[in-house]
Amino acid sequence: MKVRLCEKNKGKAKVAKRLEEEISELDLKIKKCIDLCNDCSKTRIARVDGKKVVADEVDELVKKITKSTKE
Template sequence: MKIKFCEENKGKKSVINKIKEEYPDIEISKKKCLGKCKQCSEQPIAMIKDKLIKGKDSEELYEKIKKEL
């Protein structure tokens, strides 16, 4: 499974670190842009397959990502 993050998205670093620590087999990529600028500027986001995952903060995003795994 692959999780994509936008390079510009705030809060991604702590989420990426937690995923790498708890799920070392998950592939993580940082893209220049995911094409979701409105959501990206307002809250932490990630893409799993073609599904946008959003959280009000990085902890909520991480919890939602865990549910998708």
């Protein structure tokens, strides 16, 4: 699974740490830009295998990303 977080994203360090603990086959990178401008600084957001995943809180984002690994 390929996960990209924006360096401007709030909570990115917590999200990255939790994902690395929970998902074994993870290709995680914190990038300067993930092409979701203006959203990154306002909410928790990631690109998961090219798709946009958005949440209000860190826990919710981690759950959504983890759930997508099981689909």
